[in-house]
Amino acid sequence: MEEYKFLFKIVLVGNAGVGKTCLVRRFTQGLFPPGQGATIGVDFMIKTVEVEGDKIKLQIWDTAGQERFRSITQSYYRSAHALILVYDISCQPTFDCLPDWLREIHEYANTKVLKILVGNKTDRDDREIPTQIGEEFAKQHDMYFLETSAKEAENVERLFYEIAAELIDQARSKDNSSSMNKNLSDSVGLSPQGSKPPQVSCCSGLSNQSSSQTGNT
Numbered sequence: 001m002e003e004y005k006f007l008f009k010i011v012l013v014g015n016a017g018v019g020k021t022c023l024v025r026r027f028t029q030g031l032f033p034p035g036q037g038a039t040i041g042v043d044f045m046i047k048t049v050e051v052e053g054d055k056i057k058l059q060i061w062d063t064a065g066q067e068r069f070r071s072i073t074q075s076y077y078r079s080a081h082a083l084i085l086v087y088d089i090s091c092q093p094t095f096d097c098l099p100d101w102l103r104e105i106h107e108y109a110n111t112k113v114l115k116i117l118v119g120n121k122t123d124r125d126d127r128e129i130p131t132q133i134g135e136e137f138a139k140q141h142d143m144y145f146l147e148t149s150a151k152e153a154e155n156v157e158r159l160f161y162e163i164a165a166e167l168i169d170q171a172r173s174k175d176n177s178s179s180m181n182k183n184l185s186d187s188v189g190l191s192p193q194g195s196k197p198p199q200v201s202c203c204s205g206l207s208n209q210s211s212s213q214t215g216n217t
């Protein structure tokens with residue numbers, strides 16, 4: 001039987017097509033799936049990582065971004081230790097929806113949940129949301145911030161490892177959680193990376209409907 005020191009539940013949310021499934025696949029399987037279908041309901045994967053010599057089991061819940069699954073996905077917020085809210089840096093509407101996602105989070109998640117804002121698809125050259133805008137939004141809403149590319153494996157390992165490290169810290173010193181430094185570029189290292197120049201606007205990457213993937217609750 002597998003031994004582990006901590007088990008943490010991490011839930012990914014955000015609009016359809018922002019790359020939640022690809023981020024999870026990149027991290028758990030080391031691949032960027034071709035023709036990724038839209039998630040149906042909720043999908044679930046496990047990965048055990050080692051942080052400072054301790055084995056940490058991460059239970060990662062990948063929720064469907066599509067509105068019609070909202071009532072199913074909401075029920076997964078409650079027991080999450082960390083919530084990763086993802087938008088697509090090349091698609092403004094996915095960023096504009098963030099306040100709606102935050103309302104959901106406040107309504108359904110534990111108040112102490114660790115919140116991480118992730119701008120995905122940094123490999124794209126048609127960026128619409130500058131890094132600084134994402135960073136400021138995160139700061140305003142008491143979230144960590146990181147930009148990633150599931151496609152190019154940029155900052156994906158870092159995202160999950162730093163969440164694990166932060167959750168370990170919290171678990172070890174519960175009383176100190178309120179003094180946690182959420183200043184984005186500091187201590188825990190979940191910090192923004194350099195931005196790429198914004199180019200032509202386009203949201204073509206949105207919502208891939210071919211359903212090759214089944215929900216796995």
Ligand SMILES: Nc1nc2c(ncn2[C@@H]2O[C@H](COP(=O)(O)OP(=O)(O)OP(=O)(O)O)[C@@H](O)[C@H]2O)c(=O)[nH]1
Binds near residue numbers: 123
């Ligand atoms: N260029 C680029 N495309 C990406 C990246 N991550 C995901 N995509 C593409 O974006 C599309 C949607 O990716 P998914 O991972 O299925 O998105 P999702 O957020 O899980 O979508 P739902 O399951 O519908 O909520 C797919 O065509 C992916 O190939 C990335 O880092 N860079």
